[in-house]
Amino acid sequence: MKYSSVFEIIGPVMVGPSSSHTAGALVIGRLARKMFGRKPDQAMITLYGSFANTYHGHGTDIAIVGGILDLDTNDEKVIQSFELAQQMGINIQFELSEIQKRHPNTAQIELSDAHGKLVIVGISLGGGKVQIISVNGFELNLTGESPTLLVLHEDRAGMIAKVAGLLGNHNINIGHMEVSRKDRGSEALMAIETDQLVSEELMREIEDMTHILMVSGFTC
Amino acid sequence: MFQTIEDIIQLADNSNDSISEIMMKQEEMISGRSRLEIWSRMESIFDVMERAIEKGTTENVVSRSGLSGGSAVKVAEYLELKKTLSGPTILSAVKNALATSEVNAAMGIICATPTAGAAGVVPGCLFSARDTLSLTKEQQIRFLFTTGAIGYVIANQATVSGAVGGCQAEIGSATAMAAGALVEAAGGSAMQSAHAISFALQSMLGLVCDPVAGLVEIPCIQRNATGASIAMVAADMALAGCEFPIPADEVIEAMYNVGKTIPYTLRETALGGLAKTKTGKSMAQRISSDKQ
Numbered sequence: 001m002k003y004s005s006v007f008e009i010i011g012p013v014m015v016g017p018s019s020s021h022t023a024g025a026l027v028i029g030r031l032a033r034k035m036f037g038r039k040p041d042q043a044m045i046t047l048y049g050s051f052a053n054t055y056h057g058h059g060t061d062i063a064i065v066g067g068i069l070d071l072d073t074n075d076e077k078v079i080q081s082f083e084l085a086q087q088m089g090i091n092i093q094f095e096l097s098e099i100q101k102r103h104p105n106t107a108q109i110e111l112s113d114a115h116g117k118l119v120i121v122g123i124s125l126g127g128g129k130v131q132i133i134s135v136n137g138f139e140l141n142l143t144g145e146s147p148t149l150l151v152l153h154e155d156r157a158g159m160i161a162k163v164a165g166l167l168g169n170h171n172i173n174i175g176h177m178e179v180s181r182k183d184r185g186s187e188a189l190m191a192i193e194t195d196q197l198v199s200e201e202l203m204r205e206i207e208d209m210t211h212i213l214m215v216s217g218f219t220c
Numbered sequence: 221m222f223q224t225i226e227d228i229i230q231l232a233d234n235s236n237d238s239i240s241e242i243m244m245k246q247e248e249m250i251s252g253r254s255r256l257e258i259w260s261r262m263e264s265i266f267d268v269m270e271r272a273i274e275k276g277t278t279e280n281v282v283s284r285s286g287l288s289g290g291s292a293v294k295v296a297e298y299l300e301l302k303k304t305l306s307g308p309t310i311l312s313a314v315k316n317a318l319a320t321s322e323v324n325a326a327m328g329i330i331c332a333t334p335t336a337g338a339a340g341v342v343p344g345c346l347f348s349a350r351d352t353l354s355l356t357k358e359q360q361i362r363f364l365f366t367t368g369a370i371g372y373v374i375a376n377q378a379t380v381s382g383a384v385g386g387c388q389a390e391i392g393s394a395t396a397m398a399a400g401a402l403v404e405a406a407g408g409s410a411m412q413s414a415h416a417i418s419f420a421l422q423s424m425l426g427l428v429c430d431p432v433a434g435l436v437e438i439p440c441i442q443r444n445a446t447g448a449s450i451a452m453v454a455a456d457m458a459l460a461g462c463e464f465p466i467p468a469d470e471v472i473e474a475m476y477n478v479g480k481t482i483p484y485t486l487r488e489t490a491l492g493g494l495a496k497t498k499t500g501k502s503m504a505q506r507i508s509s510d511k512q
Contacts, residue, residue, distance in 0.1 A: 003375045006247045006368035007261065009334045013268050016324030016339070017283075017436035019332035020381055020488075050383045053489045054434025056508065057285070059327060074268075079327055104383040104487065126381025126389075128332055 002125060012128040014073040020105050021051065021058030024124030026078065029067025031132055031144045032109040034218035036118045040111035042091045043068050049104040051124075052096040064107060065092055073128065138180040138189040146175055147197050147219040151190040154211040155181050163190060163206055172196050187213065221246060225373055225414050225468040232410035239404055239413060240362035243369035262361050265331045269320070269343035272330045276319025283325040285507050288437040291445075292319035309352045310452045317344030317448040321441040333364075334371040334380040337436045338394035340444030342367050345398040345451050353405055366404050367397035370417060377469065378476030382429035383488040385479025387443060392424035392475060395447040395454070396468075402455035418464035418471045419454035425471075425478050428486035430493025433504035439494055 003009060014023040033040075045064055047055050055061050065085050066078035077084065085092050105124035110117065121134040132142040135150065142148055149167075153159050160179060167174065173195040181188035198217050207215040222228050222242065231242050247258050275281060277296045282289030295315040298304060304311050317340035324330045324339050333342040346363050349355065355363070371380065374393045379385040399416035403409075408416075424447075432438040464471070485492035494500050 003372060004250050006243055006258075006365065006372060007265075009371035009375055009380075010262065010265060010342075010364055010368040011331060011333075013265060013329065013331045014336060016327050016330055016336050018337055019335040019339075020383060021436075023332060023336065050488050053491070054431070057431070057434035057490075058436065074329055076329065104484075104489070105381075126335055126375075126379060126384065128335075 003129060008129055012073045014128065015076065015078045018058040019128045020124045020126045021054060021060045022063045023073045023128040024105065024126070024130050025051070025058075025060040025107065026063040026067040026071070026073050027128065027130045027144075028107055028122030028124065028132070029064035029109060030070060031067070031122065031130070031218070032111055032118065032120050033068050033070050034144070035120060035135065035150070035216065036111040037216060037218065038113070039088065040068065040090060041113040042111070044093045044095070044110040046095045046097050046108040048097050048099060048101045048106040051105050051107055055096075060107075061094055064109065068109070068111070135189065135191070137182060140178050140180055140189070140191045142191055142193070144218070146193045146195065147217065149190075149192040149194060149198050149203070149215065149217045151192070151206060151212060152214040153188055153190065154213065155185050155188040156211050159188070159211060160190065162209060163192075166202070166206060166209075167192070167194065167198070170202055172198060172202075221249070222369070223373065224377065225370070225417060225472070228369060228373070229410045229414055238362065238366070239369050239400070239410055240365035243365040243372070259361065262364050266361055266364060268329060268331050270347065272323045272328060273316045273319045273343060273347055275328060276323045277315060281322045281326050281328070283322070283435070283437055284327065285433065285435055285437065287432065287435060287503060287507075288325045288441050289322055291441065292322055306449065309348055310449050312351070313344045313348035313448040313452055314445045316347045317341055317444040318441060320344060321444040325435065325437045325441060333367065333397070334375055334393055335382070335390050337382060337440050338390040338444060338447070340441070341391065341394035341447040341451060342398050342401075344444065344448035345402055349402055349405055355405055359405060363401045363405050366401035366413070370397040370400045370413075373469075374472050378472050379479060385476060386427060386482040386487055387429040388421075388424045388427040388475050389479055390429070391443045391447045392421050392427060394444075395424060395451045396420040398448065398451035399454035399458070402451060403458050406455065406459055408459050412458040414468040415462065415464050416454045416458035417468040418466060419457050419462070420451055421468075421471045421475055422464065422466075423450055423454070425475055426482070428482060428493050429488040430486055430495045431488065431490055432495050432500040433507045434490035434495070435507075438500070438503075
């Protein structure tokens with residue numbers, strides 16, 4: 001089901017003009033910010049297809065930066081997002097790409113600071129609904145609507161059972177789960193959408209398990 | 221749980237529930253939230269819609285590009301003359317739709333129904349029909365849940381994205397949502413709502429998305445206005461007992477299939493249609509030079 005709530009149809013309440021190119025773009029930027037988990041020093045945004053052709057008219061650039069500042073779609077400050085980013089010392093760069101992606105409304109966002117970097121690709125499905133289709137090169141399908149756990153680990157047998165088992169012990173229910181890897185035996189990424197929030201301590205507990213490289217969690 | 225318009229009709233016949241009731245019950249089940257929470261959230265959306273119409277009909281709303289603004293105020297003044305061609309109910313729906321879409325174009329606050337580009341049609345019809353049908357506040361909120369149920373089917377079975385399915389997927393869906401809800405508000409059956417959905421959508425099959433300079437202004441604002449008028453006519457035809465021989469779900473499927481054949485240049489990329497007229501291109505040039 002692409003849309004599950006009536007408020008995805010009658011909604012979002014938002015700063016205009018476009019739900020796919022303004023509100024949806026903002027949500028993609030905001031998911032990047034939530035995944036990164038802190039204010040970035042640098043943001044590199046690449047727009048494709050209809051985003052690239054009509055970004056200025058729709059305020060797509062203004063909206064994505066508003067999301068990176070963790071603003072909501074109905075926040076009137078979104079219009080000044082470029083000035084706000086400058087005041088906060090965030091360096092913003094845009095690039096328009098000619099490459100035609102599978103979906104016309106596609107954006108890649110790279111956030112970085114001294115401690116690390118995150119690269120995500122998001123698509124805006126229309127009506128303000130979005131999907132994150134790749135995280136640091138791992139192919140996925142995340143909506144970010146429920147709490148999400150990202151577990152980077154070595155590609156070994158039994159890893160899924162271990163992590164899912166631990167979540168089960170803390171009666172965390174898994175709503176949606178994907179495992180994605182670039183090539184066999186190297187690294188793999190688990191993306192787990194849960195019904196309950198996963199605590200910091202539990203995330204650290206997972207991170208301490210063998211073959212687990214990094215654990216991060218976010219919710220929109 | 222419903223996936224299609226046919227499901228809604230069956231549920232309505234078996235349970236005697238209205239479409240708004242069916243939508244609220246499903247929302248309670250899926251979201252796990254209480255009826256009160258769901259209802260008050262829709263009430264806050266109703267307030268956003270009312271404020272946008274108020275702003276668009278009283279203030280001098282002009283978009284950042286300068287391409288739009290002022291139409292709603294003109295229609296509001298014209299309505300005072302009382303001897304209009306299309307009558308107060310349709311024309312005030314047009315006025316409300318223009319107001320909402322002009323506020324949207326000027327980066328004001330609106331509610332996407334189902335998208336921002338088509339945000340004027342549903343409130344346009346609601347805030348006119350409430351006077352004509354003297355609807356209670358409860359009926360007005362229920363109207364929005366009914367439009368939500370219809371949009372829910374279209375969005376999940378087809379698309380509501382102009383970039384994927386053309387303007388027929390945005391304005392066409394919004395018009396069908398409003399038409400179906402108008403029928404229910406006027407006391408019509410779920411089956412009559414389904415016919416109104418078909419009357420609305422069949423009149424927009426193939427409608428391309430060709431925004432001048434890629435903005436959500438020309439012809440989007442004007443199509444919200446004509447969409448609102450079409451929704452009113454579609455609802456009246458269904459209430460008169462007229463029936464559309466092709467079931468609503470198949471009309472929706474036809475819209476989806478037509479959308480897939482619409483060329484890339486006419487799916488919100490501003491590379492065809494009105495966007496490529498002499499005047500449309502000169503507007504785009506002027507705006508992109510302002511932008512530098």
